[in-house]
Amino acid sequence: MEKNKMNRREFFKKGLQALFGLAIAGTTGFSLFKTSATETVWQIDPDICIQCGRCAENCVLSPSAVKCVHVYSICGYCDLCSGYLRTDPKELSTGAENRLCPAGAMTRRYVEEPYYEYVIDESLCIGCGKCVKGCSAFGNGSLFLQIRHDRCVNCNECSIARECPANAISRISSRNPYIMKGAKI
Amino acid sequence: MKRMTRILVFSAMLIILFSALSSVAAEDRFPRPEFQSEYELPSTTAPSPQDNLFSYIDTAVLIILLILTSYFALKMRTRTGIFxxxxxxxxxxxxxxxxxxCSIGSIQNIALALFSNTYVIPVFVALFFALPILFSLFFGRVYCAGVCPFGALQDLVAIKPLTLPRWVENTLGIFPALYLGLSVLFAATGSGxxxxxxxxFVGLFRFGATFEMFITGGIILLIGVFIARPYCRFICPYGVLLKWASALSRWHVTITPDECIQCKLCENTCPVGAIRAPSPALEVEKREVGVKRLVILFLILPFVMAGTGLFFSTISHVFAQLHPQVQLTAQVLKEDRNITRTTTDASDAFRATGISLDTLLNQTDHILSQFHLGAGLFGLYTGLIIILAIVKTSVLRKRTGYEPDREACVSCGRCFEVCPKEQVRRKKGKEHG
Known part of the structure; x- marks a missing residue:
């Protein structure tokens, strides 16, 4: 009797063991159908981005891993740059009170008449997207926000993707980790 | 007639021209300058993400740590090694x-990958999910002891652990299983x-956290001084899977391989209250009484499950509020019905996309029906968990000496160090060696 009881318990345990093992193996195996050999990283689609400014505030890093990126091949090199100057500047000068960037991250350099080059210092940029908004509204849209992968810690749930009202942030393959504008040109 | 066709062709060409013009992107508002001077266009930098290689290294570290901890806990029997x-x-x-x-978070990636058509996970995430459970199925919860950074952090602060009454432990112990169910529900429906x-704790690891995270992390660590590993025991959803695997494990940590002398030292030193006393010599209750109770519990199980299932599926809309698209739809409808005048960024962004309201409503209906089903399943699972927790308390196990409870034991190895029999065994081993 005593021996029989042990056997039953053993049998029960073995059965559950096999069942649980199979369940875990099955779950993992099934999800393996949806695995990719390459990893994925978070990125902003600049065509969907509405420059709401949440990227600057909601990243787990401070300052944010989101920075403004400048693709020079699209830039019009305007003197009156709507990404560089406020919409209602007191005067058209490079004085801080006329500039859009709150962090002073954008500098401009004279190239030749009438062209100016605009450069972003990423160590100062906070990713607020103010210049992006100005540039997309009135300019060519050569400025846009991107998650910079030298800074991004690739959280499992990206806290700015969660807060993004336009759903512009998603995971993309780490082989092409940026969605740059003007890539086709 | 000829003239007619000519006009037609001309107007068609005009239409094509205008549509082409209007589709010209903002990229061409200002023509790109043709520089006279020797100006070279600067290139835009694109710093690359961490190489895939590192995730292989992480997986290797995970496997090595799992093997080492299993070896230290089960073979070498040394707390120092585990530590x-x-x-x-x-x-x-x-x-x-x-x-x-981490393995705890990977539950959600697996859940989302199983239920979403578009979401893919890298192979190493699947490994992070499966390997600790696999090890637990063979060696018990070695992952909790030596590989989980959360466990390690809490183990460090567990300075003065108190023993909780068993009923408190059993009741609070239901929560992680429910948390597991909820996290799967929310991940699978794409809510987050x-x-x-x-x-x-992740804010601590990054040396930068939101205020709430600092507060909750701090409180949990403070509690952890007196109640060891509060996250592992009463919150961790991954621990539930490890518990189930460990209950069935092939091998497990033993306090001493020799005969227990019932000195109770191990029971007093176990920080997580996992050591069970030997079963009393006298029968606590008649076998028939216990069997009868068990039969009753299993008989009411389907009714409880149906009840909780029904309850949660009727309140599924409460869960659905967490889904961003459900929130968006509610806001858009409010604006359309003039209930609110203030628009949100999300609703503005939605209107800017030009997607019709019907499409949005259809998608949201689909999400809501998913929640209806998912919350119902969660309800069934909740009923099962509650009944099983009661069953567990009414099952009497025969023990001749002090033994670790396979589900609760996290294999930290503190009991080796205080067991007098173990000390004797070690001395003997040294003399022989």
Missing amino acids: ICSLFSLIYFGFWKKGCI FIICRFDP
């Missing part, structure tokens, strides 16, 4: 890798990863 493993994992997976990705969202 060194846990310290290393705290530094490597915690402070160096900043806590992402709640384990990551309410992660108390």
